[in-house]
Amino acid sequence: MKNKKTEFPCPEPDFDFPVITLAHGSGGKLTNKLLDGGVFKRLKNDFLDLRHDGAILHLEGQTAFSTDSFVINPVFFPGGNIGELAVNGTVNDVAMCGGIPQYLSLSFIIEEGLPVKDFWKILCSIEHAAREAGVFVVTGDTKVVDKGKGDKIFINTTGLGKIHPKANISPNRIEPGDKIILSNHIAAHSIAILSIREGLTFETEIESDTTNLNHVIKDLLDKFGADIKFFRDPTRGGVATVLNETAQQTGLGIDIISENIPVLPQVKAACEMLGLDPLYSANEGVFIAIVKPEIADKMVHFLHQNPKTAKAAVLGEVTADHPGKVLMNTTLGGRRVVHMPVGEQLPRIC
């Protein structure tokens, strides 16, 4: 797959124990060993160096604030792991508000028995993802739970960031005629996870699209400012969920064009085979923008310059017709409703 992130450096860990046990979460010596040799070492910065109960930050003006918990099976998947997912996910949520992410909190809930090597690898990828996004992990927590009470490792991150001075992101500003832009090809994350979870192999490896979007969002806001009315990242539930939520929230309709939905051929083939719809599949490095019609083409052209958004396309537009509903023009020339999904997509029998 193109745009594959280069492998980041991850030296050998300096721990004298092979697995994490309940004792590492009890607050005593072993906890310090885990934190000193791990978290503080890898994520070192002035805030963490104070070793306080929390971080003291200086914030002015409008601030975006977002939190997310990451539970994923498997923890390591093609194209990433839970660590970078936890950083990118919250960074992106702050960016979707028009914020410039600056600070993160980071909490682990670890199931006892997690190999310390895995924890180390996750930490390395957190360090790498935070550096790439330009954010500091300023406070955090580590708990260990009994075997069977968790699933290897859960991570919660919370992010803070100043609102971009030119941003005016609000669903209330969406009007009929506005264009809907999708930033890149979709469904790769879902299929990458599924392929590992279900032991499926494809001719080409499909990798998760997990990446930070804050820099590209900032560039867009620098250039187009308030002509951008809305950002959302279609993670769980996929593009169909975000569009339906937006239609319902605004009381407006949405028309999309099937042919314009960017999907990589190998992802499309996997979806066909498994009976899954890319529109309902999760993404971790894609956003939807709703913008004034006059900037739509310029913005797509601008996005094409960046490898993270090389497949950006105008997906459709907002309409006063069919309020609260999303309709799709099919490749064949028919029309259908794109519904809100019900639960997880389940693969079909035949």
Next chain:
Amino acid sequence: MKYLNEFRNSEIAKNILNEIKKTVTRPWTIMEVCGGQTHSLVKNGILDMLPKEIAMVHGPGCPVCVTPLHLIDKAVYLAEKEGVIMCSFGDMLRVPGSRKSLLEAKAGGADVRILYSPLEAIRIAQQNPDREVVFFAVGFETTAPANALAVLHAKKLGLKNFSLLVSHVLVPPAIENVMEDVDSHIDAFLLAGHVCSIMGYWEYYPLAEKFKIPLIVTGFEPIDLLQGILMAVKQLEEGRYEVENQYTRAVTEEGNIPAQEIIFEVFEVTDQVWRGMELIPNSGYKIKDKYADFDAVKKFKVDIQEAEENQKCLAGEIMKGIIKPYQCPAFGKECTPENPLGAPMVSSEGACAAYYHFSDMLRPEMLDLNKIKSKS
């Protein structure tokens, strides 16, 4: 994608649609047998592109929908049994049993796993010698060879902890049942292409003769379906009633002989209850006695009788094409994909779910469901 994009070409679709419009002179009712075809018709918006003379009705070919209630209950019972790993295709999980669905059993702590192939269940059985692995072998003739093969593999490997909970149904007896229903008014059938890829289509000749109906072996892509419809309409307009093959790239008259041999090594034909319909003679498969060790019902002595269906669910009439999903009083109200009363609302291939998801507002009569009077 090769062999897919060609069959989704809008220019070709337009040409076939024009030819259908030129050919048709009066109303015809055509049933697509397979749920995959229903899904494709609705998803691609084809129903709304057809001339108004052609009414498509959706057949019973959704394995999830016709799996009898007592088998769902048996699956749940086995899943909740100590030491059992219950393996199933994904869309069986949400189907409501009389007590609960497999998904609810899973939430309650049962080890229920979604698989794509029964052969994966063999692997799980090998990896877990101290557990019992049951595969919920659901489907039409299409999935039967893989299920039978799993039994043969298990025997060869000497596996003692693998068995099948079988719910196999067969297409030809179902078509006969639909045609014999006095309320049904089907003029032609689009046969399920994938079923025919295994079984061939020779077994449909007597049906064409008996009921004087065209039967067209049809694929699943938009162009397949449009071409199948055109072939049916041509026969109807010309007064012919033949078995014709639209899906020539996958189906031959005699079918896949090695696959059939595997099926009949392991399975034999039996009477089968169809959920929402009734018992249809000779319409299913059961495991032959010589492979009884791999029959979960016998192995675990499961004794669960057919439970009472929810009376508000009109799935039977819908699957026989007597009423449309939106003509059911419960459709979209008490019965939704979040809270399905019957199986056709569960699977994406089920007629009710297909209508609910993809086309509920495209036909004006669907906008106010209260105005629709159910025929039943």
